Every structure is written in structure tokens, then in C-alpha cells.
């Protein structure tokens with residue numbers, strides 16, 4: 354009998370009527386054709402995880418990770434129990450399992466634990482007795498016997514690791530969007546749903562603003578060749594298949610130049626001017642930022658002139674500007690740099706596509722479209738399948754729309 358993993362996000366579980374809809378989709382999947390074994394993974398309902406974090410923050414600004422994990426794990430436990438009750442009330446057999454009960458074992462890092470091993474005995478025994486098994490996503494057990502969580506969005510990871518371990522025939526991730534789009538349909542009306550996207554493109558898109566799947570879950574899916582079908586709870590339409598590049602290349606006659614455009618309007622840019630051109634400067638700057646927990650995104654160092662150069666970098670998220678500013682002022686003083694300039698009004702636009710690998714001129718085309726719209730590019734960075742530009746945030750929407758049009762994504766039929 355085929356085995357299916359179905360994962361439902363918090364927005365699909367935020368009230369009783371949505372729970373009933375989810376239950377009916379699960380039951381339909383179980384009873385279709387020659388019948389399926391079904392393992393369901395759920396997130397906490399609605400915004401419960403954020404609400405729980407707020408409760409903790411009202412008590413202390415520095416809660417212990419162990420207790421945060423105990424607190425956050427309760428969110429997913431609301432979902433598993435209510436969903437099992439819903440399915441039972443419709444007359445099908447369903448059993449809820451916490452992450453530890455489901456045999457998901459992780460390392461000892463609280464709040465961002467890594468899955469080490471899965472012991473699927475209990476899941477398999479419940480499946481063999483014809484139960485729908487409902488597992489709490491995002492949580493695991495560590496070697497100290499404590500409950501831990503797998504980082505924000507970690508229910509996706511639970512679904513993928515279970516799909517890999519149980520050798521599932523299908524891994525479906527349900528949310529309130531129909532799949533992965535060429536760009537955000539809220540911004541560009543004629544954005545198109547992609548039929549397929551490769552793991553690498555998905556990772557680049559997730560890392561540059563698209564919020565469909567947790568990045569770690571895509572990395573694990575790639576490693577274990579778990580094909581993911583990202584689709585909507587509220588529609589019967591086919592969503593987007595996230596799979597390997599070879600399979601996509603086999604399906605398509607000709608590669609589109611790019612698959613998607615992402616954006617991040619939450620960027621902040623720093624430039625340290627007139628740094629000495631000596632070894633150890635970059636190590637000091639980025640080492641110090643890492644120590645205070647700042648995750649740097651793009652970095653550019655200019656070539657030295659008169660033994661001096663500038664270093665610019667961006668960070669995604671504007672919350673900790675003051676903290677960064679203080680740290681950089683200290684470094685500037687130490688190296689006698691002339692100034693630290695901060696610009697909080699920048700945005701990042703990225704184009705992503707495996708088609709870039711075999712086509713020259715994609716970068717030139719991107720810059721030309723941006724230039725023709727009178728927009729200045731402040732920073733550029735590239736990878737094998739992604740080109741990112743920093744522009745003034747005022748110009749972000751226009752640039753995204755024009756790039757979407759210019760690369761032919763608006764006109765595409767089946768993508």
C-alpha cells in the first residue's frame with residue numbers, strides 16, 4: 354500500500370471549520386484508489402507559535418532555550434489532538450503523536466535542534482493497524498530526554514525527514530498558497546505558478562525572500578531525493594513539484610532563462626569607508642558581527658587605491674541597527690576608517706534560474722532592464738543560478754514588475 358506524508362501549515366488549522374476541511378482531505382487521500390497509508394504532520398494553529406513567544410517575552414527577555422522549547426512544543430500539540438478528534442468524529446481511526454512519541458531524535462541544541470535519527474516503530478505499528486497517524490511537527494527528543502524544537506518553520510523539516518525515513522511515495526506540503534510562483538502574486542498580478550522547480554532554485558528563492566518552505570527542509574529533501582508537492586489546502590489544483598534538476602530538464606524542451614524573481618524589502622546596507630588594505634580587516638569585521646549574532650547577506654570589498662579600500666555589506670532585517678552601528682563604530686576607530694555609512698532604505702531583488710548556467714548574458718539583460726527604468730544599482734552579487742541587486746527600496750516594486758515582464762515570465766503559459 355503506498356505511503357503518503359501530508360503536512361499542513363498553521364493557517365490551514367486556525368479554526369474548527371478549517372480542521373474539518375483538513376480532516377476531509379486526509380480521509381479522501383486515505384481512501385482513494387487502492388487506499389493509502391497516511392502520516393500527517395502539522396504546525397501549531399494560526400499564529401500560536403508567535404503568541405507563545407510573546408508570552409515568554411513578557412516574563413523575561415532572555416528565557417532559557419530548554420523552557421522555550423517546552424513552551425513552543427505545546428502549539429503543535431494543540432493541532433495533533435484537535436485534528437485526531439476531528440477525524441475520529443467523522444468515523445476514521447486517527448492517533449496523535451508528539452515528536453518524541455513519533456521517535457524523532459535530535460541533538461542537544463535547544464530552539465534549533467538538528468534531527469539525528471528516527472525510530473519509526475510506533476508510527477509503523479499504528480499504520481499497520483489502519484490508523485491515520487498525526488505527528489506534531491517542529492519537535493523532537495534529545496539525548497537528555499528533553500523536548501527540543503527544530504527552528505522556525507520546522508514542521509516542513511519533520512515532514513521531509515519522515516518521508517525520507519519511511520520511504521514515502523508522496524510528500525505533500527499544504528499551505529494557504531497554491532505553490533511556488535514566478536514572483537509574489539500579491540505584488541505582480543500576472544505571476545505564474547511554476548509546475549516544477551529544482552531544489553537548488555528553491556533554496557536560492559527561499560534564501561532571498563520567497564517564503565514557501567523552510568530552507569533546511571529543502572536541503573534535506575535534496576540530500577535524500579524526497580520530491581515535494583507544495584500545494585494549497587483550499588484548492589484541488591495541482592501545486593508545484595520541488596525535485597531534482599535532471600528530472601526537470603527531461604520534462605522541458607527548452608530551459609527558460611530564469612524561473613523566478615524574489616525580493617526582500619527588509620535590507621539594510623552598511624559601508625565602512627577608507628579601511629587600511631592589510632590582512633585581517635574583513636576577518637575582524639565579520640567575526641565581530643557573527644559574535645553578536647548578526648547574519649550578513651551580501652558583501653563587497655572594493656579594490657585598494659592608495660592602500661585603502663571600502664567594505665559594504667547588507668543584512669536582512671532592520672531590528673538590530675543600533676547594535677550593529679555600535680560594533681562597527683568600534684571597528685572603524687580601531688582601524689582608523691574615515692566613516693561608517695548606514696542606509697536603511699534599500700531592498701534586494703534577485704533573479705533565480707537553472708537556465709542561467711547554460712546562457713550567457715542573463716546578468717547583462719537584468720542590468721539593462723533596471724537601467725532602462727532609471728533605477729540605480731547599488732550592489733551586485735551572483736551565484737551559479739542567482740543574480741541579486743541592491744536598489745533603493747522606493748524602486749523595488751517597479752524593478753520586480755519590469756524584470757518579470759522583461760524576462761517573459763508574465764506571458765508564459767505552462768511553466
Ligand code: ASP
Nearest residue numbers: 396402491505506507508
Ligand atoms: N509552529 C512553528 C513555527 O511557527 C513550526 C512551523 O510552523 O513549521 O515556526
Ligand code: MG
Nearest residue numbers: 362363396506
Ligand atoms: Mg510554518
